Structure formats: structure tokens, C-alpha cells
Amino acid sequence: MKILTEIVLFCRDAMVVTTLDTFTSLLAGTTIFGILGNLAHELNVEVKDVVNAGGTGLAFISYPEAIAKFESVPWLFAILFFVMLLVLGVGSLVALQGCAITVIMDSFPSLKSWQVSLGTAIVGFLIGLVYVTPGGQYMLNMVDHFGGTFVIFVVTLIEVLTVMWWYGLENFCIDLEFMLKRKVHVYFRVMWGLVTPIVLILIFVYFILTLKRLEYGTHGYPDSILAFGWLILAVTVLQLLMWACYYLYSNREYGCVKMVSKSFSSENWGPANSSTCEEYKKFKEDKLQEMANLSPTQRLLHSFRA
DSSP states (O other): OHHHHHHHHHHHHHHHHHHHHHHHHHHHHHHHHHHHHHHHHHHTSOHHHHOOOSTHHIIIIIHHHHHHTOSSOHHHHHHHHHHHHHHHHHHHHHHHHHHHHHHHHHHOTTSOHHHHHHHHHHHHHHHHGGGGSTTHHHHHHHHHHIIIIIHHHHHHHHHHHIIIIIIIHHHHHHHHHHHHSSOOOHHHHHIIIIIHHHHHHHHHHHHHHTOOOOEETTEEOOHHHHHHHHHHHHHHHHHHHHHHHHHHHHTTTSOHHHHHHHHTOOTTOSOSSHHHHHHHHHHHHHHHHHHHTSOHHHHHHHHTOO
């Protein structure tokens, strides 16, 4: 009963957080660009002329300029705006820091939590000093483009395609059903298996086709700096190829076909606990056997049945 209660709370929290995150983004976008649009209307210029630059330029130049033109208590809205930026920054930092700490703690269980937290905080602080130098804004813009946008998008696209189209939507849903003790709703099946991968592919193709040489305002970047930016992307993507080559090399004693199938097999995936792992394998085997006994039409209907 306690485990079921925890699962219900987990599902509830996940739905609440993702829903609030989505509507917060919609509210923030509507509010910010509504105000910038009004400022452009009052100044009788295009919105692109009001938005001096993306990222920090939008947050620290364009939007404060719009707030300063408020007729009523502009100082109050200015305070609220920068408090909001602080809260959003801290919230994002906690999430990113938590991911780094979790990975390090899992890899080195002997380390204490405060040691990892302190170490990552110091390293992050030292790296962040680059951005407060005279050329920090240029570096921030470059890292944000290649490391905060390009890399994340490429990795997300590869992750979605790998999990949903290689590992398989049905396998993924079976895993979730085993953990959550409930079937995955048809909405998530359609979004994960069809809509999200296709939308990501279309956005990626559009992004590549409209890609221009990186600039900061009216200033361009030298080729050496752009090469460093592309190196950030290459290191991330090459990680995937390096690990693929590592597993292929580890299974080199098998024939070509078996080497590939064994290297990319998911048969050893499962819970770390041995008894839970056995239960998981039995559960998954029964589910896959049930699917195998269905006709193609029945299988399709079963896959999209809540």
C-alpha cells in the first residue's frame, strides 16, 4: 500500500510540475512580448527594432526599457521583474546542479553529498568567472548558442529517436507500466511515438537550413572562436560514436552481425535489485508474448489503448 501511495504521489507531482512549467512559459511569453509589442507600437517601430538582442540583451536591455515607460509604479514592476529573474535563475541552477550531483554520486558512492555539492559549486563558479570579463558577453552568447541550444537540441533529438524508434515505444511503455503499476495513456503514446519525433525532426531540419554565422549584435566572431564553438558540439556528438565503437570493440570476438546486435542489445537492462529484475523480466516477457499472439490490427489497437 505504501509503494502504491508513493507511485500515485509521484505521478501527481510529475503532472503538476510539467503542467505548471508549460503554462508558466506560455504566460511569460505572452506577457513579455505583449509588453514589447506595446512599446514598439508607442514608438512606431517594428518589434525587431525594440528587441536589441536575444538572451541577456532581451532580459537586461529591451524589457527594462519597456518597464521604464510604464505610467504607474514602474519601480515596482522593475523590482518584481528582477526578482523573477533571480528566482528563475536559481531554479534552473538547482535542477542542473542536481543532475550533475546525481551522476557523480552514482559513479562515486563513497563521496559525501556535501563534498560533491561543494566541488561542483566551486568548479561552476570558476568557469562562470569567464562571463564577467570584458569579453564575457561574447563568450556567453557563443556558449549559449553551441552548448545551450545546439547541443541540447541534437542530444534531445537523438535521445527521443533512440528510445522511441530503436528501443521501441511498446518496450518503453511496458517498462513504465511495470514501475507505475498502470498503463500508459494513449495521449502519451501518440505524443512520444509519433508527434514529438516528427516535430523535432522538422524543427531540426528548419534550424539547419536557416543557420547563419553567429554574431553578437553587429559584431561577428573570428573563425578560431567559432571553431571552438563547433568543438563543443563535436565533443558531445562524438561521445555517442565513441561509446558505440567501445561496445563494438568489446564484442569483436563475435561475427559482424552478432557483434552489432549484442553491442546494441537491451536484454541486460533492468532494475539493479536481483529479485525485482527477475520480476521485471517475467512481466515484460508476458507482455511481449501477449502482443505476439495478436494480429497486426489488434496489436496496433492494443498499443494505443489506455
